[in-house]
Amino acid sequence: MRRLIFDASPLITACKFRVQGQLVLDHLLATSRIIIPSSVQNEVVISSRQFADAQEAEQRISTGAIDVVVPTAVSGNVPIILGLYGLGDGERDAILLTYRTDLDGAWLVMDDYLGYLVSDRLGVKKLFLLDLIPRLAAQGDLDRALAAEIVEATRPRYAPAFVEHSLLLLK
Amino acid sequence: MDTVTVELKPRVKQLVERQSQAAQISPEQAVQELIELGFEIRLKELYERYRRADCSFGYLAQAMGMTTWELTHLLEERGWPTHNLPG
Numbered sequence: 104m105r106r107l108i109f110d111a112s113p114l115i116t117a118c119k120f121r122v123q124g125q126l127v128l129d130h131l132l133a134t135s136r137i138i139i140p141s142s143v144q145n146e147v148v149i150s151s152r153q154f155a156d157a158q159e160a161e162q163r164i165s166t167g168a169i170d171v172v173v174p175t176a177v178s179g180n181v182p183i184i185l186g187l188y189g190l191g192d193g194e195r196d197a198i199l200l201t202y203r204t205d206l207d208g209a210w211l212v213m214d215d216y217l218g219y220l221v222s223d224r225l226g227v228k229k230l231f232l233l234d235l236i237p238r239l240a241a242q243g244d245l246d247r248a249l250a251a252e253i254v255e256a257t258r259p260r261y262a263p264a265f266v267e268h269s270l271l272l273l274k
Numbered sequence: 275m276d277t278v279t280v281e282l283k284p285r286v287k288q289l290v291e292r293q294s295q296a297a298q299i300s301p302e303q304a305v306q307e308l309i310e311l312g313f314e315i316r317l318k319e320l321y322e323r324y325r326r327a328d329c330s331f332g333y334l335a336q337a338m339g340m341t342t343w344e345l346t347h348l349l350e351e352r353g354w355p356t357h358n359l360p361g
Contacts, residue, residue, distance in 0.1 A: 111342040112331055112356075150343035157343045189323070191332015193342060216327040216358045231359075264361025 105135040105244070106209035110197035111143050113212045113232040118156040120256040126159060127253050131235075134244040137169045138209065140196030144171045172206070174199035181225065194218035201227045210235070214260075232257070233265050237272035247273055280305075313338075321349075325358050 109117075114137075117128035131137060139147075144164060150157035163169045174196045176182075181202065185195045194215055201211050201222075211229040213219050222229040230238065233254060240250035254269045282290060286308075293304040317338060324334045335345040349356050 110332070115343060115346050146341040146343060150341045154343050154347060189329030189333045191330050191334075191336050191342070193332040194330045195332075214357065214359075215330045215332070216360075217330045218332075220327070261357050262355075262359040262361040265359055 106138060106206065107131070107135050107235070108138045108140075108197055108200045108206065108209050108211045109143070110140075110211075110213050110215065110218065111146060111191075111193045112214040113235075114139060114143065114147075114160055115156060116214065116232055116257050116260045118159045119260070120253075122252045122256050123249065127257065128159065128163065130245065130249065130253060131239075132163070132168055134239065138172050138200065138206065139164075139169060140193065140200055141171055141173045142192040142196045146193065172200055172203070175203055177202045184225065185221065188217060188221050190218060190221065194221075198222055198225065198227060231265070233261060233269040237269055240273055321354065325355075327358055331356070331358070 114128075117131060118126060120127050122130065128137075147157050147160045147164060151161040160169065164171060177199055181199070185198060190198075194213065194217075197211060197213065198218070198221065200206055201209065209228075211222055211227055212232055212235055213222055213229050214231055219229060219231065236245065236250045236253050239245035240247045245253075251270060251273045254266060254273065258266050282305075290301050290304045290308070293299075293307070294301045297304070299307075320329065320334050320337050323329045324331060329337075331345070332342055335342045338345065340348070346356050
Protein backbone atom coordinates (compact mmCIF):
# COMPACT_ATOMS: atom_id res chain seq x y z
CA MET A 104 0.00 0.00 0.00
CA ARG A 105 1.21 3.50 -0.84
CA ARG A 106 2.49 5.49 2.13
CA LEU A 107 1.88 9.22 2.42
CA ILE A 108 3.38 11.52 5.03
CA PHE A 109 1.03 14.43 5.73
CA ASP A 110 1.75 17.66 7.49
CA ALA A 111 -1.18 19.57 9.00
CA SER A 112 -2.36 21.57 5.97
CA PRO A 113 -3.36 18.70 3.64
CA LEU A 114 -4.73 16.79 6.64
CA ILE A 115 -7.02 19.71 7.47
CA THR A 116 -8.16 19.91 3.84
CA ALA A 117 -8.81 16.17 3.73
CA CYS A 118 -10.86 16.37 6.95
CA LYS A 119 -12.86 19.40 5.89
CA PHE A 120 -14.50 18.39 2.60
CA ARG A 121 -16.86 15.57 1.68
CA VAL A 122 -17.34 14.07 -1.76
CA GLN A 123 -19.98 11.45 -2.55
CA GLY A 124 -20.87 11.28 1.13
CA GLN A 125 -17.33 10.55 2.30
CA LEU A 126 -14.55 12.70 3.65
CA VAL A 127 -11.69 13.27 1.21
CA LEU A 128 -9.55 11.70 3.91
CA ASP A 129 -11.47 8.43 3.67
CA HIS A 130 -11.18 8.35 -0.12
CA LEU A 131 -7.40 8.62 0.35
CA LEU A 132 -7.30 6.04 3.13
CA ALA A 133 -9.01 3.54 0.83
CA THR A 134 -5.76 3.12 -1.13
CA SER A 135 -3.01 4.65 0.98
CA ARG A 136 -1.53 4.62 4.46
CA ILE A 137 -1.40 8.12 5.89
CA ILE A 138 1.36 8.90 8.36
CA ILE A 139 1.61 12.05 10.45
CA PRO A 140 4.32 13.21 12.84
CA SER A 141 3.52 13.26 16.55
CA SER A 142 3.62 17.07 16.58
CA VAL A 143 0.71 17.13 14.12
CA GLN A 144 -1.15 14.62 16.28
CA ASN A 145 -0.70 16.89 19.32
CA GLU A 146 -2.40 19.70 17.43
CA VAL A 147 -5.23 17.37 16.42
CA VAL A 148 -5.82 16.39 20.05
CA ILE A 149 -5.96 20.02 21.22
CA SER A 150 -8.12 21.16 18.29
CA SER A 151 -10.59 18.26 18.43
CA ARG A 152 -12.15 19.80 21.57
CA GLN A 153 -13.26 22.69 19.37
CA PHE A 154 -13.54 21.65 15.74
CA ALA A 155 -15.46 18.87 14.01
CA ASP A 156 -12.81 18.47 11.28
CA ALA A 157 -10.12 17.87 13.89
CA GLN A 158 -12.42 15.33 15.58
CA GLU A 159 -12.55 13.42 12.28
CA ALA A 160 -8.75 13.24 12.27
CA GLU A 161 -8.58 12.24 15.92
CA GLN A 162 -11.10 9.47 15.39
CA ARG A 163 -9.02 7.97 12.58
CA ILE A 164 -5.85 8.26 14.63
CA SER A 165 -7.48 6.45 17.55
CA THR A 166 -8.67 3.60 15.30
CA GLY A 167 -5.22 3.30 13.73
CA ALA A 168 -6.37 4.37 10.26
CA ILE A 169 -3.81 7.18 10.45
CA ASP A 170 -0.36 6.25 11.77
CA VAL A 171 1.48 8.56 14.13
CA VAL A 172 5.26 8.40 13.94
CA VAL A 173 7.91 10.19 15.97
CA PRO A 174 10.75 11.61 13.88
CA THR A 175 14.08 10.07 14.75
CA ALA A 176 17.37 11.93 14.91
CA VAL A 177 18.76 12.67 11.47
CA SER A 178 22.50 12.96 11.10
CA GLY A 179 24.28 15.52 8.96
CA ASN A 180 23.16 19.03 8.15
CA VAL A 181 19.45 18.40 7.62
CA PRO A 182 18.31 19.51 11.11
CA ILE A 183 20.52 22.61 10.86
CA ILE A 184 19.14 23.42 7.41
CA LEU A 185 15.55 23.03 8.62
CA GLY A 186 16.33 25.39 11.49
CA LEU A 187 17.35 28.11 9.05
CA TYR A 188 13.80 28.57 7.83
CA GLY A 189 10.62 29.81 9.49
CA LEU A 190 8.97 26.39 9.58
CA GLY A 191 6.55 25.17 12.23
CA ASP A 192 7.08 21.94 14.15
CA GLY A 193 4.60 20.05 11.93
CA GLU A 194 6.25 20.94 8.63
CA ARG A 195 9.74 20.33 10.04
CA ASP A 196 8.80 16.95 11.54
CA ALA A 197 6.96 15.84 8.40
CA ILE A 198 10.11 16.53 6.37
CA LEU A 199 12.23 14.71 8.98
CA LEU A 200 9.98 11.63 8.74
CA THR A 201 11.03 11.20 5.11
CA TYR A 202 14.54 10.40 6.39
CA ARG A 203 13.37 7.41 8.43
CA THR A 204 14.59 4.24 6.75
CA ASP A 205 11.31 2.46 7.52
CA LEU A 206 9.49 5.19 5.56
CA ASP A 207 11.76 4.94 2.55
CA GLY A 208 9.65 5.40 -0.58
CA ALA A 209 6.90 7.31 1.20
CA TRP A 210 5.68 10.53 -0.39
CA LEU A 211 5.51 13.74 1.58
CA VAL A 212 2.26 15.63 0.99
CA MET A 213 2.92 19.27 1.79
CA ASP A 214 0.73 22.23 0.84
CA ASP A 215 2.78 24.95 2.49
CA TYR A 216 4.81 26.89 -0.08
CA LEU A 217 7.90 27.39 2.07
CA GLY A 218 7.77 23.82 3.33
CA TYR A 219 7.50 22.60 -0.26
CA LEU A 220 10.48 24.70 -1.38
CA VAL A 221 12.65 23.54 1.52
CA SER A 222 11.70 19.92 0.79
CA ASP A 223 12.64 20.46 -2.83
CA ARG A 224 16.05 21.88 -1.93
CA LEU A 225 16.62 18.85 0.31
CA GLY A 226 15.74 16.46 -2.51
CA VAL A 227 12.69 15.09 -0.67
CA LYS A 228 9.94 13.41 -2.74
CA LYS A 229 6.97 15.66 -2.18
CA LEU A 230 3.60 16.52 -3.67
CA PHE A 231 0.92 19.10 -3.18
CA LEU A 232 -2.40 17.44 -2.33
CA LEU A 233 -3.64 18.81 -5.66
CA ASP A 234 -0.91 16.80 -7.42
CA LEU A 235 -1.54 13.67 -5.38
CA ILE A 236 -5.18 13.43 -6.48
CA PRO A 237 -4.45 13.37 -10.26
CA ARG A 238 -1.56 10.98 -9.63
CA LEU A 239 -3.82 8.54 -7.79
CA ALA A 240 -6.26 8.77 -10.70
CA ALA A 241 -3.48 8.21 -13.25
CA GLN A 242 -2.38 5.11 -11.35
CA GLY A 243 -5.92 3.76 -11.27
CA ASP A 244 -6.31 4.15 -7.50
CA LEU A 245 -8.98 6.78 -7.78
CA ASP A 246 -11.77 7.09 -10.31
CA ARG A 247 -11.11 10.14 -12.55
CA ALA A 248 -14.57 11.61 -12.07
CA LEU A 249 -14.28 11.19 -8.30
CA ALA A 250 -10.81 12.74 -8.38
CA ALA A 251 -12.18 15.76 -10.26
CA GLU A 252 -14.94 16.10 -7.68
CA ILE A 253 -12.38 16.03 -4.89
CA VAL A 254 -10.30 18.74 -6.55
CA GLU A 255 -13.42 20.84 -7.10
CA ALA A 256 -14.53 20.38 -3.49
CA THR A 257 -11.20 21.52 -2.11
CA ARG A 258 -11.15 24.64 -4.31
CA PRO A 259 -11.62 27.07 -1.34
CA ARG A 260 -8.27 25.95 0.08
CA TYR A 261 -6.11 26.69 -3.00
CA ALA A 262 -5.09 29.30 -5.53
CA PRO A 263 -7.34 29.17 -8.65
CA ALA A 264 -4.49 28.29 -11.04
CA PHE A 265 -3.55 25.24 -8.97
CA VAL A 266 -7.12 23.97 -9.03
CA GLU A 267 -7.55 24.49 -12.79
CA HIS A 268 -4.19 22.82 -13.42
CA SER A 269 -5.26 19.72 -11.50
CA LEU A 270 -8.64 19.60 -13.24
CA LEU A 271 -6.92 19.73 -16.65
CA LEU A 272 -4.65 16.85 -15.60
CA LEU A 273 -7.78 14.85 -14.89
CA LYS A 274 -9.41 15.40 -18.31
CA MET B 275 -11.92 34.81 30.14
CA ASP B 276 -8.69 34.68 32.15
CA THR B 277 -7.62 37.53 34.41
CA VAL B 278 -3.99 38.58 34.63
CA THR B 279 -2.31 41.36 36.58
CA VAL B 280 0.23 43.45 34.69
CA GLU B 281 2.27 46.47 35.64
CA LEU B 282 1.82 49.19 33.04
CA LYS B 283 4.70 51.41 31.97
CA PRO B 284 3.94 55.12 32.63
CA ARG B 285 3.44 55.89 28.92
CA VAL B 286 1.01 53.01 28.50
CA LYS B 287 -0.76 53.94 31.73
CA GLN B 288 -1.29 57.48 30.40
CA LEU B 289 -2.65 56.10 27.14
CA VAL B 290 -5.03 53.79 29.01
CA GLU B 291 -6.29 56.66 31.17
CA ARG B 292 -6.78 58.92 28.15
CA GLN B 293 -8.53 56.21 26.15
CA SER B 294 -10.67 55.29 29.13
CA GLN B 295 -11.88 58.89 29.50
CA ALA B 296 -12.31 59.55 25.78
CA ALA B 297 -14.28 56.38 25.08
CA GLN B 298 -16.01 56.38 28.47
CA ILE B 299 -14.94 52.87 29.22
CA SER B 300 -13.21 51.32 32.22
CA PRO B 301 -9.39 51.22 32.35
CA GLU B 302 -9.71 47.41 32.18
CA GLN B 303 -11.67 47.67 28.95
CA ALA B 304 -9.12 50.12 27.55
CA VAL B 305 -6.31 47.66 28.34
CA GLN B 306 -8.34 44.85 26.77
CA GLU B 307 -8.74 46.91 23.58
CA LEU B 308 -5.02 47.59 23.44
CA ILE B 309 -4.23 43.91 23.83
CA GLU B 310 -6.69 43.00 21.06
CA LEU B 311 -5.15 45.67 18.85
CA GLY B 312 -1.72 44.16 19.52
CA PHE B 313 -3.05 40.71 18.59
CA GLU B 314 -4.47 42.06 15.32
CA ILE B 315 -1.27 43.87 14.42
CA ARG B 316 0.83 40.79 15.19
CA LEU B 317 -1.52 38.54 13.19
CA LYS B 318 -1.47 40.86 10.15
CA GLU B 319 2.32 41.21 10.29
CA LEU B 320 2.89 37.44 10.47
CA TYR B 321 0.18 36.69 7.93
CA GLU B 322 1.91 39.02 5.44
CA ARG B 323 5.14 37.12 6.06
CA TYR B 324 3.31 33.84 5.50
CA ARG B 325 1.76 35.06 2.23
CA ARG B 326 5.26 36.01 1.03
CA ALA B 327 6.46 32.51 2.04
CA ASP B 328 8.88 34.05 4.55
CA CYS B 329 7.40 31.62 7.05
CA SER B 330 5.17 28.57 6.97
CA PHE B 331 1.57 28.14 8.06
CA GLY B 332 2.71 26.11 11.08
CA TYR B 333 5.18 28.80 12.07
CA LEU B 334 2.46 31.45 11.83
CA ALA B 335 0.14 29.37 14.00
CA GLN B 336 2.80 28.73 16.63
CA ALA B 337 3.84 32.38 16.72
CA MET B 338 0.20 33.31 17.39
CA GLY B 339 -0.05 30.71 20.15
CA MET B 340 -2.58 28.55 18.34
CA THR B 341 -2.79 25.27 16.45
CA THR B 342 -2.91 25.11 12.65
CA TRP B 343 -6.57 24.06 12.95
CA GLU B 344 -7.40 27.09 15.08
CA LEU B 345 -5.56 29.35 12.67
CA THR B 346 -7.34 27.80 9.67
CA HIS B 347 -10.73 28.48 11.25
CA LEU B 348 -9.73 32.01 12.29
CA LEU B 349 -8.58 32.91 8.75
CA GLU B 350 -11.68 31.35 7.21
CA GLU B 351 -13.93 33.39 9.52
CA ARG B 352 -12.20 36.51 8.25
CA GLY B 353 -12.32 35.41 4.62
CA TRP B 354 -8.53 35.45 4.36
CA PRO B 355 -6.95 32.78 2.12
CA THR B 356 -5.43 29.94 4.10
CA HIS B 357 -2.96 29.04 1.34
CA ASN B 358 0.11 30.93 0.20
CA LEU B 359 0.49 29.32 -3.21
CA PRO B 360 0.95 31.69 -6.15
CA GLY B 361 -1.52 31.80 -9.02
